[in-house]
Amino acid sequence: MQKIDVAGLDAIIQRLKQRGFIVIGPTIKDGAIVYNEVSGHKDLPAGWTDEHNAGSYRLLKREDGAFFGYVVGPQSWKKYLFPPTLTLFTVRRNGKGLEIGDGNNPKPRDGRQEQSKAQTPKYAFLGIRSCELHAIGIHDKIFSNGEFVNAHYKALREQIFLVAVNCGRGGGTCFCTSMNTGPKATKGFDIVLTEITNELGHYFVVETGSERGVELLSKIPHQPAADVDRESAERIVQLAAQEMGRSMETENIKQLLMENLDHPLWDEVGRRCLTCANCTMVCPTCFCSTVEDVTDLTGRQAERRRRWDSCFTMDFSYIHGGSIRPSAKARYRQWLTHKLGNWIDQFGTSGCVGCGRCITWCPVGIDITEEIHALRTNTKAENASTSS
Amino acid sequence: MRDPSADSMIPKPFRIQRTRNETHDTFTMELVPKSGNGGFNFSPGQFNMLYVFGVGEVPISISGDAGDTELLVHTIRAVGTVTKAMRKLKRGDPIGVRGPFGRSWPVSEAEGNDVVIVAGGIGLAPLRPTIYHLLSKREKYGKVMLLYGTRTPSDILFRKELEQWRGRFDFEVELTVDRAMGDWRGNVGVVTSLIPRASFDPLNTTAMVCGPEVMMRFTVAELHKRGVPLKDIHISMERNMKCGIGLCGHCQYGPTFICKDGPVYPFEAVQHLFQKREI
Amino acid sequence: MESLEPILAEHPFFKNLPSDYLKLAAGCAANVRFDAGMYIFREGQEANDFYLIRQGKIGVEIYGPERGPITIQTIGPGEILGWSWLIPPYHWRFDARALELTRAIALDGKCLRNKCEEDNRLGYELLKRFADILEERMQALRLQLLDVYNP
Numbered sequence: 001m002q003k004i005d006v007a008g009l010d011a012i013i014q015r016l017k018q019r020g021f022i023v024i025g026p027t028i029k030d031g032a033i034v035y036n037e038v039s040g041h042k043d044l045p046a047g048w049t050d051e052h053n054a055g056s057y058r059l060l061k062r063e064d065g066a067f068f069g070y071v072v073g074p075q076s077w078k079k080y081l082f083p084p085t086l087t088l089f090t091v092r093r094n095g096k097g098l099e100i101g102d103g104n105n106p107k108p109r110d111g112r113q114e115q116s117k118a119q120t121p122k123y124a125f126l127g128i129r130s131c132e133l134h135a136i137g138i139h140d141k142i143f144s145n146g147e148f149v150n151a152h153y154k155a156l157r158e159q160i161f162l163v164a165v166n167c168g169r170g171g172g173t174c175f176c177t178s179m180n181t182g183p184k185a186t187k188g189f190d191i192v193l194t195e196i197t198n199e200l201g202h203y204f205v206v207e208t209g210s211e212r213g214v215e216l217l218s219k220i221p222h223q224p225a226a227d228v229d230r231e232s233a234e235r236i237v238q239l240a241a242q243e244m245g246r247s248m249e250t251e252n253i254k255q256l257l258m259e260n261l262d263h264p265l266w267d268e269v270g271r272r273c274l275t276c277a278n279c280t281m282v283c284p285t286c287f288c289s290t291v292e293d294v295t296d297l298t299g300r301q302a303e304r305r306r307r308w309d310s311c312f313t314m315d316f317s318y319i320h321g322g323s324i325r326p327s328a329k330a331r332y333r334q335w336l337t338h339k340l341g342n343w344i345d346q347f348g349t350s351g352c353v354g355c356g357r358c359i360t361w362c363p364v365g366i367d368i369t370e371e372i373h374a375l376r377t378n379t380k381a382e383n384a385s386t387s388s
Numbered sequence: 389m390r391d392p393s394a395d396s397m398i399p400k401p402f403r404i405q406r407t408r409n410e411t412h413d414t415f416t417m418e419l420v421p422k423s424g425n426g427g428f429n430f431s432p433g434q435f436n437m438l439y440v441f442g443v444g445e446v447p448i449s450i451s452g453d454a455g456d457t458e459l460l461v462h463t464i465r466a467v468g469t470v471t472k473a474m475r476k477l478k479r480g481d482p483i484g485v486r487g488p489f490g491r492s493w494p495v496s497e498a499e500g501n502d503v504v505i506v507a508g509g510i511g512l513a514p515l516r517p518t519i520y521h522l523l524s525k526r527e528k529y530g531k532v533m534l535l536y537g538t539r540t541p542s543d544i545l546f547r548k549e550l551e552q553w554r555g556r557f558d559f560e561v562e563l564t565v566d567r568a569m570g571d572w573r574g575n576v577g578v579v580t581s582l583i584p585r586a587s588f589d590p591l592n593t594t595a596m597v598c599g600p601e602v603m604m605r606f607t608v609a610e611l612h613k614r615g616v617p618l619k620d621i622h623i624s625m626e627r628n629m630k631c632g633i634g635l636c637g638h639c640q641y642g643p644t645f646i647c648k649d650g651p652v653y654p655f656e657a658v659q660h661l662f663q664k665r666e667i
Numbered sequence: 668m669e670s671l672e673p674i675l676a677e678h679p680f681f682k683n684l685p686s687d688y689l690k691l692a693a694g695c696a697a698n699v700r701f702d703a704g705m706y707i708f709r710e711g712q713e714a715n716d717f718y719l720i721r722q723g724k725i726g727v728e729i730y731g732p733e734r735g736p737i738t739i740q741t742i743g744p745g746e747i748l749g750w751s752w753l754i755p756p757y758h759w760r761f762d763a764r765a766l767e768l769t770r771a772i773a774l775d776g777k778c779l780r781n782k783c784e785e786d787n788r789l790g791y792e793l794l795k796r797f798a799d800i801l802e803e804r805m806q807a808l809r810l811q812l813l814d815v816y817n818p
Binding site for chain 3 (some may be wrong): 510537
C-alpha cells in the first residue's frame, strides 16, 4: 500500500494524458456530477457531495475539499464504452450493387479532429466506483464474451485504464452491499485510491491491481503508507458500508419474480410508472439498443446507426401492427424481472449493481428495493394465510 | 487484422436472382452472393436479417432447401415498410444478408418418429425447408404429414408444390381455409379441425407447429388432447428483432433470446411463458 | 334390412347411450347417399333430420346476394351435420351441399324429437351430446372469426 498527495493525483492525470489517454473524470455541470474530459485535478468537483433520495438529487457543499466526496451522478461510464449513438456502417449504392463500408473503425464520440476514423480512442476513467467496475464487468460478459462480440466495445475496453476510488460514504439510494458489489473495489482496476481528509492532511492511499497500474505508480511521487493511513482507509470503507441508504434481500429473487408474474403489485406500480425510460438511461448495465437507417439526399449513400433503446417504449416490442407489451405494467415488469431475475439465467449474475440511480432519477420515485420488499412481504402473507 | 466477429452487424452483399409472387401479399426471392462464389449453409428453421438499402432490416425465415447451398430462398409477406420495399426489388437488385441465426427444427431428433407439421398462413414458409429435409431422408421417419391452414384459397402458398407432395404415397397433405367462395371443394375450418382426423401415433410423434401465436396456442392444445406429450411439440416464436445476435435486447422472451435460444423451442421449455399475457 | 345399431354404437356421438335408446335411434335411422354437388338441405326448410357422415365432405354454406354462396365450414367423416331439428322453430339456418360423393346415416329428427318430449331422459342424453358439438363448433368458429392470418 502506498500513499500520494493531491499533487500526486494531478500527476496521475498528467501522466495518462502524456501517454495518449483521454482522461474522463467527474465534473460539475448543470447542478450534477457529470463524467467529462478532465485536464487536471482542478477540473474535479472538490468540496462537493450529493444527496440522493427517491426522485430527488442535489449537490451540497462539503466542509473539506474532497474530490470524490459524491457517490454517483446521473450518467455511468457506459456513455463512453457503449455510446448513445454509433455509426455501424456506411453503404454506397452504385452500378455494381452495394458497397458496404467497414464498421471496424468507429467514429469517436464527439468527432475530434485529431482522432481520425482510423483510431479507437484510449480512455482512462478516473474515479470509477466499485459498483461501476462491476457494471463494466457485466457489460464485458454481454459484449465481449458471448457468441457474438460487440467489436467497438471490445476495442475500447482493451485499452482502457481504470483509476478506481473506494467510496467514503454510502449514498441515500445506494445498496451495493446488498448486491455484493462494494463499497470496496476488489478487482478490475489498474489503480484504486481511497481519499482521506483528516488532521493528517488531504491524501490518498493507493493500491494497484495490474502491471500497468504498478508501472504508472512507479512514475508518480509516492511514499509507503503508514499503519495509521491503512487503518484510516479501512475505517472509511467500513463506515461507507454501514451507511447504505437502501437494502435489498436477494435470496431466491429470480424465483420470487418468475412465480409472481401476475401479482397485483405489478398493476400498482404500473399505475405510477410513466414509462419515461429514465431508469434505463441512467442504469449502468442496461444495454438495449436499436438501429436506424438514414440516407443522404442523393439516395446513393446510406448509413446504419446504433442507438440506445429502452424496453419502456411502445416501439420496443412492436410486431405485426401492435406492441406485445402495451401496458405500463407489462413494461415495468419486463424491466424488473429481467434486471433482477432473468439476467441471472442469461449472464450468470444479477443485472443490478446497487448504485441506486434508478431510484434517484425516477420522476415519481419508484424504488426497486421497496418493490422487491413489498413483493416478498405480500407473497409471504398470502402463503401464510393459504397454508393455515 | 480484422476481427471476424466485427462482421456480425455488417450485411453481406447479395443479389436477387429471381423473384416471384406467391399470393397478393406474399412473394418469394431467390438470392445469390454478390461475389459469385461461396454458397449458403443453414438448417431448417433458421432466419436471416435482410437489409434493403437505406430502408431497414428485418428478420425473415429461410424457406428454401438446406441441401441446395447455391441459392438462398426467402418467402416474405409484405406487411411493413421494409417488406413492402423488398417486394419492389427486381432481378439484379442488391440486398444485404446477415445470418443464418437461431435454433433449427429438430429434424434429427425426430428420426424414427411420425412427424406432424402444422402450418398456419405464412408459417408454412419456415417449415418448407423441414419438409424438404424429411422428404430427402424419407426412410428415416415414420408417417410424415402436413396440416396446413390459411385464410382463403387465394392465400394458399406453394400451391404447385403442395399438389406434388399430395401426390406422393408417403406424405399426407391436408389443407383447410378459414373461409371460401362457392367453387372451393376443399376443407373449410380452422387448422385445428384437421388434427382429430389425422392418422399419426401420438406417443411416437414429433410435432412442429408454426403460425400466428393464437393459432399455435390452440394447435398445441389440440395435439396435446390427441395425446402428444408437450415435450414432443415444437413451436417457432417471433418477437421484434433489431440485431439477430443477442445484443439489442428486443427479442427477449422470459430468460431467453428468440434470436439465439429460438426461434424454435420445445413447447415444454416455454410453456409457463406462453400462457402469460404481455410477456 | 340389416340393423344400423352396431354402426351407430361405433360412432362417438352415440357412445354410452343406454341400449334401449340406441335401439330406438337405430329404428329412426337410414343409409343415405349424396352425389357431389347435391344440396342436402336449404336455408329456411323444415329441419327434420340430422346426419352422421361416414364418407365424403359436406360444405356448410351461407348465401349472400353479391357474393354468392360462401362456405364457412366443411364437415367430414365421423362428424355430425345439423342440430336445428332439436331447437325450435326447427328450420335450417344454412345450406348444406355435398362437395364430393357422400355417404351418411340419416336420423329422423322429428321422430326422435317427439320421443324426447315423452321421455325426458332421452332428451337430456341427446342435448348433452349436442351441447358438446355446439361448444366445439363455437370455439372453432371463434378462431375463424379472429382471422389470425391477417396482419
